[in-house]
Amino acid sequence: QQQVKQSPQSLIVQKGGISIINCAYENTAFDYFPWYQQFPGKGPALLIAIRPDVSEKKEGRFTISFNKSAKQFSLHIMDSQPGDSATYFCAATLNQGGKLIFGQGTELSVKP
Amino acid sequence: EAGVVQSPRYKIIEKKQPVAFWCNPISGHNTLYWYLQNLGQGPELLIRYENEEAVDDSQLPKDRFSAERLKGVDSTLKIQPAELGDSAVYLCASSLAGTYQETQYFGPGTRLLVL
Numbered sequence: 001q002q003q004v005k006q007s008p009q010s011l012i013v014q015k016g017g018i019s020i021i022n023c024a025y026e027n028t029a030f031d032y033f034p035w036y037q038q039f040p041g042k043g044p045a046l047l048i049a050i051r052p053d054v055s056e057k058k059e060g061r062f063t064i065s066f067n068k069s070a071k072q073f074s075l076h077i078m079d080s081q082p083g084d085s086a087t088y089f090c091a092a093t094l095n096q097g098g099k100l101i102f103g104q105g106t107e108l109s110v111k112p
Numbered sequence: 113e114a115g116v117v118q119s120p121r122y123k124i125i126e127k128k129q130p131v132a133f134w135c136n137p138i139s140g141h142n143t144l145y146w147y148l149q150n151l152g153q154g155p156e157l158l159i160r161y162e163n164e165e166a167v168d169d170s171q172l173p174k175d176r177f178s179a180e181r182l183k184g185v186d187s188t189l190k191i192q193p194a195e196l197g198d199s200a201v202y203l204c205a206s207s208l209a210g211t212y213q214e215t216q217y218f219g220p221g222t223r224l225l226v227l
Binding site: 006032041042043044045046049051089091093099100102103104105 | 116152153154155156157160168203205213215216217218219220221
């Protein structure tokens with residue numbers, strides 16, 4: 001019940017296309033959902049985050065869509081660029097203490 | 113502003129040997145985290161500190177792992193003795209406070225290989 005399940009494991013998108021990564025969770029106590037971006041040899045870095053009282057959040061080319069009833073949320077990357085090639089992790093936190101529960105990660109490759 | 117600093121970046125040891133990792137968090141960040149990241153997986157929390165106090169160490173294998181955060185700043189994570197299955201990346205992160213919406217800033221990690 002503590003897990004966050006992420007798909008797909010890997011994704012190849014053409015430059016200018018839309019990248020979509022999905023996550024699902026079971027624990028309804030989760031109430032903050034960040035996405036992290038990780039480049040090879042680097043630590044994860046916060047990309048965008050959403051709370052469950054909002055159905056969508058957009059920052060530049062990155063959008064989180066949140067479906068509370070389905071317990072699912074997704075990251076959309078519009079106009080994907082080769083520089084977006086990285087591993088993306090969804091995560092969830094419990095309403096105590098800041099413990100991040102990460103998904104398994106999606107390796108995104110954007111082809112020029 | 114300097115980010116989270118970790119050293120060493122890479123470490124290769126023989127099994128049963130001890131190993132230690134060091135982390136210097138962002139200045140002013142009271143909360144420090146150690147995560148374990150296996151290849152192709154998301155990070156998993158090992159321990160969380162609020163200042164000098166370990167407030168969540170439920171996932172730390174205490175038979176071989178230990179950690180300390182003296183003076184509430186730098187932290188050291190130790191494994192003794194190391195096992196083959198400990199090969200992974202050890203990430204340190206810090207945040208201003210331990211609230212769940214506080215952004216966690218990660219260091220580059222220490223990649224450990226146990227032979």
